[in-house]
Amino acid sequence: MSTQQSAQTEPNANAGFAPGWYIVAASKDVGARPKPFMLNGLPIVTFRDSNGQSVSLLDRCAHRNAPLSAGRVIGGNIQCHYHGWEFDGAGACKTVPGLCGEPDHPARRVPSFACRDSQGWVWVYSEPDVDPESEPYDIPCADQPGYLTIREHLEMPGPLDAVAENALDVPHTAFVHAGLFRKNADRKPIEVVIRALDGGVEAQFIGEERPKGLVGRLLAPQGGEVFHWDRFLLPCIAQVEYRLSDRSHIITTAALTPRTPTVTDIFATVAVKVPVPNAILRGIFKPVAMRILRQDIEILRRQTEQVKRFGGEEFASTEIDVLGLRIKKLLREASRGKASTAQEERRIKMLV
Numbered sequence: 001m002s003t004q005q006s007a008q009t010e011p012n013a014n015a016g017f018a019p020g021w022y023i024v025a026a027s028k029d030v031g032a033r034p035k036p037f038m039l040n041g042l043p044i045v046t047f048r049d050s051n052g053q054s055v056s057l058l059d060r061c062a063h064r065n066a067p068l069s070a071g072r073v074i075g076g077n078i079q080c081h082y083h084g085w086e087f088d089g090a091g092a093c094k095t096v097p098g099l100c101g102e103p104d105h106p107a108r109r110v111p112s113f114a115c116r117d118s119q120g121w122v123w124v125y126s127e128p129d130v131d132p133e134s135e136p137y138d139i140p141c142a143d144q145p146g147y148l149t150i151r152e153h154l155e156m157p158g159p160l161d162a163v164a165e166n167a168l169d170v171p172h173t174a175f176v177h178a179g180l181f182r183k184n185a186d187r188k189p190i191e192v193v194i195r196a197l198d199g200g201v202e203a204q205f206i207g208e209e210r211p212k213g214l215v216g217r218l219l220a221p222q223g224g225e226v227f228h229w230d231r232f233l234l235p236c237i238a239q240v241e242y243r244l245s246d247r248s249h250i251i252t253t254a255a256l257t258p259r260t261p262t263v264t265d266i267f268a269t270v271a272v273k274v275p276v277p278n279a280i281l282r283g284i285f286k287p288v289a290m291r292i293l294r295q296d297i298e299i300l301r302r303q304t305e306q307v308k309r310f311g312g313e314e315f316a317s318t319e320i321d322v323l324g325l326r327i328k329k330l331l332r333e334a335s336r337g338k339a340s341t342a343q344e345e346r347r348i349k350m351l352v
């Protein structure tokens with residue numbers, strides 16, 4: 001981005017919703033009872049069919065629109081609590097209590113969503129009644145030998161693009177998380193390589209020293225150079241990877257699910273390999289991670305309120321806002337069915 005461009009403000013431009021696979025729950029939380037959730041404003045219910053497979057339907061009974069999630073699961077079908085109609089995992093009507101004829105009929109179907117259990121999460125494909133060509137994203141290092149894997153679900157105030165930018169944004173860490181990662185006072189120049197990926201974008205940070213804060217000491221007690229990448233992959237993956245020799249590796253994969261235009265669920269998988277015993281790591285990691293996340297929640301809540309108060313976004317950016325606008329562009333193009341053709345590889349200097 002040129003200096004001239006960076007002096008301009010960008011008009012309000014909605015990022016849009018990119019079709020694809022989204023996490024909606026932890027696998028362990030989908031069991032005998034129907035579980036409701038919202039995907040991009042759409043109420044969906046997930047439950048397990050008679051084979052134990054997770055399945056998802058629109059959370060609206062075909063009969064009189066009662067929420068199916070308020071019903072129960074019987075023999076792998078979901079039963080509406082109003083008149084007892086039952087639907088299987090594909091949305092076909094299997095029972096209409098009191099009806100002498102055949103219950104199944106195209107007009108009595110409930111739209112269904114492709115659903116998979118993968119790596120401890122339930123993933124749902126955002127478009128109803130399609131057999132997706134792709135499978136859910138494969139989360140790197142999750143449950144691999146030598147890695148401690150932590151899964152967390154959090155609700156963030158903000159649209160998906162703002163939450164993704166926040167998760168992958170380096171400049172805010174010296175302020176919002178002062179002392180935990182970086183300090184504003186002792187900045188050093190580093191190089192950032194911004195690269196287009198297939199359906200995504202990454203920023204690689206070169207020459208970064210081990211952060212002096214608590215997170216740095218935890219990640220790399222022995223110090224040394226840090227290899228650091230921030231990535232966004234369509235439709236919903238925000239990933240932060242740190243590597244220090246082959247002894248320390250931490251890769252956080254946040255799958256972002258837009259619940260509404262201003263609330264985004266984060267389903268985070270953190271895979272950590274550091275020369276620290278797992279019990280100690282677990283004991284330190286969670287309180288630190290929660291502190292960081294609470295700080296992010298607070299700033300995102302304020303940002304979202306401001307955007308609402310002023311009736312839209314009006315952003316000014318510089319070249320060190322490396323991923324935010326690129327994420328918006330990827331989402332906007334994907335929401336219009338356009339595949340990104342960006343071939344970019346750009347190097348910039350930055351003080352971190």
Ligand code: FES
Nearest residue numbers: 061063064080083
């Ligand atoms: S509304 Fe669901 S069975 Fe009548």
Ligand SMILES: [Fe+2]
Nearest residue numbers: 166176177296
């Ligand atoms: Fe943050």
